[in-house]
Amino acid sequence: QQPVQSPQAVILREGEDAVINCSSSKALYSVHWYRQKHGEAPVFLMILLKGGEQKGHDKISASFNEKKQQSSLYLTASQLSYSGTYFCGTDPMEYGNKLVFGAGTILRVKS
Amino acid sequence: NAGVTQTPKFQVLKTGQSMTLQCAQDMNHEYMSWYRQDPGMGLRLIHYSVGAGITDQGEVPNGYNVSRSTTEDFPLRLLSAAPSQTSVYFCASSSSGGYNEQFFGPGTRLTVL
Numbered sequence: 001q002q003p004v005q006s007p008q009a010v011i012l013r014e015g016e017d018a019v020i021n022c023s024s025s026k027a028l029y030s031v032h033w034y035r036q037k038h039g040e041a042p043v044f045l046m047i048l049l050k051g052g053e054q055k056g057h058d059k060i061s062a063s064f065n066e067k068k069q070q071s072s073l074y075l076t077a078s079q080l081s082y083s084g085t086y087f088c089g090t091d092p093m094e095y096g097n098k099l100v101f102g103a104g105t106i107l108r109v110k111s
Numbered sequence: 112n113a114g115v116t117q118t119p120k121f122q123v124l125k126t127g128q129s130m131t132l133q134c135a136q137d138m139n140h141e142y143m144s145w146y147r148q149d150p151g152m153g154l155r156l157i158h159y160s161v162g163a164g165i166t167d168q169g170e171v172p173n174g175y176n177v178s179r180s181t182t183e184d185f186p187l188r189l190l191s192a193a194p195s196q197t198s199v200y201f202c203a204s205s206s207s208g209g210y211n212e213q214f215f216g217p218g219t220r221l222t223v224l
Binding site: 002029030032034040041042044047049053055087089091094095097098099100101103104 | 152215
């Protein structure tokens with residue numbers, strides 16, 4: 001079942017912060033976050049694993065609440081380059097490869 | 112290192128035609144996947160593979176076939192194209208294990224008339 005992302009869209013001014021949420025009805029092993037710019041392929045931002053491990057870009061932070069099957073992506077001091085659509089992907093299995101993606105959150109950063 | 116490559120970039124088919132979308136990766140990744148992306152729907156998993164000779168269905172497998180004879184290649188076959196298969200198709204690869212972040216190819220934009 002597809003995870004639910006919120007909000008669907010958000011507009012920021014440069015320097016403002018944003019939080020994007022991802023919620024699943026299933027128990028999860030991992031949560032992935034990707035950003036996609038118009039006409040391009042999705043690009044990896046962060047992966048969070050059950051048990052607390054995570055890997056991602058230095059300027060991106062995220063959290064994973066295993067009990068609630070929820071993850072949040074934190075974008076601080078936003079820049080114009082942060083604009084794009086953000087997707088979370090969830091996988092219930094360790095060593096799985098069956099990612100289910102949310103519908104996406106459109107982020108626009110204005111100068 | 113080319114990463115994940117996909118061909119063709121664009122394709123127009125008529126209803127009922129068949130074709131194969133090609134995907135190759137040079138990162139020695141065990142895992143490969145095919146997704147389709149439609150407006151407002153995010154990325155939906157069509158088929159995936161956890162190694163050569165091993166494939167399985169994703170969320171939306173109907174109308175598509177895959178095979179994985181080598182680690183590098185993972186072609187997607189449309190058996191009899193339908194207008195509902197008009198979409199952007201992305202291939203992705205990843206290493207096995209916990210940190211299996213997906214590396215996406217540039218995509219194929221398919222239109223079925």
